Amino acid sequence: MTDRNSHDRQKIQLFYDIMFQVNWDLGSAPSKKQEPKENKKRRNQPEKTKPVPVKNKDPKGQEPSKKKQKQERKGNETTGDEKKQPSLVHEGEKKLANEGPLTALQKKMKGKLDGAKFRWINERLYTTESEEAVKLFQDSPDMFDVYHAGFRHQIESWPENPVDVFIRFLKERYDKKRRPVSVVDLGCGEAKIAETYEASKYIQVQSFDLVSANKFIVASDISDLPLEDASVDIAIFCLSLMGTNWQSFLREAHRVLKPNTGQLWVAEIKSRFSDKSGKIFAEELPKLGFENTSLVLGNKMFTLFEFVKQPLRQEPQTLPPILNACIYKRR
Template identity: 45%
Template sequence: MAGEGKRRSRRGKRKRQSRNNVSSSLQEEQPQISPPLRPTKPPKRSKHEPPAPNSTASSNFLDKIRVRLSGAHFRMINEKLYTCSGNEAHELFKKDPELFNVYHAGYQEQMSHWPEQPVNIIIKWLNDHSSSLIVADFGCGSATLAKNVKNKVFSIDLVANDPSVIACDMSHTPLDSSSVDVVVFCLSLMGTNFPSYLQEANRVLKPCGWLLVAEVRSRFDPNNGGADPDKFCEAVCKLGYTLVSKDLRNKMFVLFYFRKKEKASLVKGIEWPELKACLYKRR
């Protein structure tokens, strides 16, 4: 009996070992499943560390800086043109023609905010008259007038940024005396010697010819330091003109239409009102 008990004990022990071996084998065959990864947080940025660069934001910022610098450059040139003589302005642009491009780029940007352009009214006036009229555009800029009418136009300015433009001091043009039918000053009576521009226009204009002057309205606002428009017209008429009409309807500019008398005696010592500088605001 004792021997039988020992044999049973050994058989039981072998069965338990066999089961343990099978269990260990199954555990080894099962794949090891790692616990799910937790989302990692980005490292905290020091308060003294600059933010990561954003290419779009950086580009927009640089564009704004360029616009501001360009606007400041334009205003600086604009103020210079209103406070120096025509000859000084001509020499300035002659030394650095790129300044003229900077000025006109800024000028066009300023004009884009105006609801109506005076040059367009003058274009319409010319198109309503004979295309045989010869025109001199003093201070033509990009020669917009010449490009939009059928008339022969002498485009005159301080710098020739177009092959058709005559570059000169507007008080001394190469035009012949009594050679044009219409003289235009469209926002171009700049400079401390603006009366000499009008005297030169009088020289080149034929008897019974037209003188059209468009200027920034604030320059003819006596309540805010501008010239009295009646005194300006009186001075022009002493050159030998008749005021046909004046257009004060636009809030941005005024427009005068003069006609030269057929015979007029030269008046000396004309008292010209001071036209204040037109300084554009920072936008």
């Protein structure tokens, strides 16, 4: 009886062990039969260690000071303006400037680049109205320097610069004889006339051009001058009748010159004239109220004109195409 009861208790205990088996070893891994393949792969891989941050060191192996670290962090920060990429041309010119003296090849390449810029600006000035030229230089003021650097290079081969002729005329006729005169230099370039007579007691020069490149120049469209009517003795156009509206420059000069005594001095390249000399130009200007008093044709490169203002009995007439644009040949 006892053996039978003992046998029954063993069966019951075996039943409970099978139905309610619990693995109390929570830290143990599951058996091989139950382990997923993914866990097995991860277990077999070597454990990766996190990199330990290391401070930047200088070449001597020393850690930089806090001040230097702050400067480096500040240098790495960029504003919205600094993120803008400058033009390749600007970067190239800056690099050449920082590298000191140019090699012969670099000088040759820079000369060609500057020449191309000059010819492009020159063509724009001759083939657009003055209002557009003003906007061009307002948007890119550095073009003024590029243009006049190219112009200086062009006239180096000339027998004489016409601006020097006008400087000589003023000295002989007014400065030496101590006669007061008010002069406007229209399209003055670098204002050489005003600079020459800055200290003169008798010659007072006002200079106007598209850009105020120095203290002598007033930036202005010379078809619309900030001057009073009949307030000027001499108006000078020295190689500056540029733009498709050049006739409006002459009409504005007529407005500001004194009646009957006001003088107009003009110098222009001979190749610009329809007759390659300028005689027709002199004959046509009375239609705008100017009588020709002097015509100098002897110079190989340019023609010099002197006119005196005459009253207009009717509206100024439009001149025929007697003055061509000065366009350089493509290279």
